[in-house]
Amino acid sequence: MKKILFRADASQDIGYGHVIRLLALAESLRNDFECVFVTRFLNSFIEEEINKICHKRIKLEEDETHFNQFLTMLEGDEIVVLDNYFFSTDYQQKIKKSGCKLVCIDDLADRHFVADAIINQIDITSYKSYSKESYTKLFLGLENALLRKDFLLIEQMDKKKEILIAFGGTDFNNLTYEYVKMTIDLKYHLSYKINIILNDQNEKYFDVEEFARKYENIQLYSKLSSKEVSDLMKRACSGILPSSSMCIEALALGINVVSGYYIDNQEYMFKYLNDNGYVNGYGDLNILDKDRLKIDLDECLRKDLDKSFMEKIQKSKENHKKHFVEISNT
Structure with missing residues (x-):
């Protein structure tokens, strides 16, 4: 099966929303893809939630070296899904250069995207346009809601x-x-x-x-x-x-x-x-x-x-x- 690397963090400072909505996405895809969750912070709650859904989890360093650490583990044939506001355009470009497909979860439209696709649970284009490449697909609106099965x-x-x-x-x-x-x-x-x-x-x-x-x-x-x-x-x-x-x-x-x-x-x-x-x-x-x-x-x-x-x-x-x-x- 094709591998998807889900990259998000949760902590008392960051909040849990990024991880929870990526787990919702992984739950939708786990029967058709190998789902691997990559994160910096693990507590018993997050670890248990990841283990319920994903086939594997990887813990990164908690300091700033996590950016490069993640890049070095890419083999070039994976789909990478990013969910956080600190993943810059430059970082997206580095992932694309590795050969990976890239999907970004975003709800702000506050930077240029080079991803293959952007998922936003709301159609933000009524308020703001996305700066993106011509090939970047937009999957917007409630039809793309990131909900775990228990909420359906x-x-x-x-x-x-x-x-x-x-x-x-x-x-x-x-x-x-x-x-x-x-x-x-x-x-x-x-x-x-x-x-x-x-x-x-x-x-x-x-x-x-x-x-x-x-x-x-x-x-x-x-x-x-x-x-x-x-x-x-x-x-x-x-x-x-x-x-x-x-x-x-x-x-x-x-x-x-x-x-x-x-x-x-x-x-x-x-x-x-x-x-x-x-x-x-x-x-x-x-x-x-x-x-x-x-x-x-x-x-x-x-x-x-x-x-x-x-x-x-x-x-x-x-x-x-x-x-x-x-x-x-x-």
Whole structure:
């Protein structure tokens, strides 16, 4: 089988999104390609998630030598998939010169690409054009969503009076704590179960844990598998999430989401989801506005289940396989 090298990192500083969405892609391709995951940082959670999906994993040095270390392992007949913002045009050119095919996962369109293909879960071209080579193919939009299989099982949904709050693996602004506190102040916990996903390394983790101890209807989770996350999402009727891969997962499982952004790389996805009516657009999540949150969350809780988003992403797994077979054969 043709080998694909998936190159991404996850840490408390970087976040987990790059690795999670590459694992989603690998899951779509693992029956047709040899999937090898290459990364700098491994903890028990990431190691377990990689081992579930990929045929092999390779750990790179954690310092700056990782760039050259990866280049030296290339044999020239692989497909390389890059997912991070620090892979420059020059680095892409070095991979191409080795003879490898190259695919970049990107959501910013902030540099020139020499890759054979670019995958973006949203169609960013409504806001910004890609600088690319004439041969570079664009696979854009929800039909190319990077979702693990657990988030494509819409027939298994069983919606309850539950609200999901999740700000990703890092949440360095401690927004999980702030938004849980606002939902308590607004007394949502009296009528709804509040499920919270938060990394146990977050500096406000124990404060959030105190909320869970104090209030019967608040439950805190950490280090969940994709199936455990999807099980929570299948029950939730509404959620508060930034515009990230986890938001796409939530929408795919029928959650009415209050969404916004708290870092720059979430703004284009937020614009796309909000402009297309897929989320209730809060805007800048760093601005804590209890009245605004109540308006948006109440509207989400009143909405009926809309399956249009779910139906749009159902063919993404088939599309990824088709695209990579094409890339492999050219």
